[in-house]
Amino acid sequence: MAVKLTEKFFHRDALEVAPELVGKIIVHRLDDATLIRERIAETEAYRGEEDKGCHASKGRTKRTELLYGESGVIYVYLCYGMHWLMNVITGDIDQPQGVLLRCGEIHNGPGKLTKYLKIDGSFNGGTFCGNDVWIEDDGYKPEIITAPRVGIDYAGDYWKNIEWRFIDNRK
DNA sequence: TTAGTGATATCC
């Protein structure tokens, strides 16, 4: 019994959505109808302009515009010229918040996750509520542990240590 | 540990 998540699921606070996304299954349907599935093992919440780890903390730009937009939107970001990091936008319009899908159960690391799922920049601005990429709930209830987010050393002690990273403890 | 990679933002 796999239930496809709808816009309603994403239209909540990032801090509610992020832990609930752990254990869900992301599905990508290719042109030839092949389904690529991977269970999400780790997410991170990014929330608001005051969150120094969030791209939107530097202000609203063309790049971060999506963060302010509709929930359920896919925000794909090219990092270090090679790796696509995949986010889902949550919350209300004009609130820059989202959840980074940091890694899957099989393929650890955000770069590997998107590579396996064949996600790239062409998905930026898409939606998880469409027919190409979506997220399923098959009833799996992971044991979730929290941890400080990674890769935001520049964000200062407060934001650096806040535990907005959610990991499936089964890993 | 370090090199490589490219879009973005920020500085001229």
Added chain:
DNA sequence: GATATCACTAAA
């Protein structure tokens, strides 16, 4: 137009 930055990975 130029440069500094960056939520990473692979190779060594």
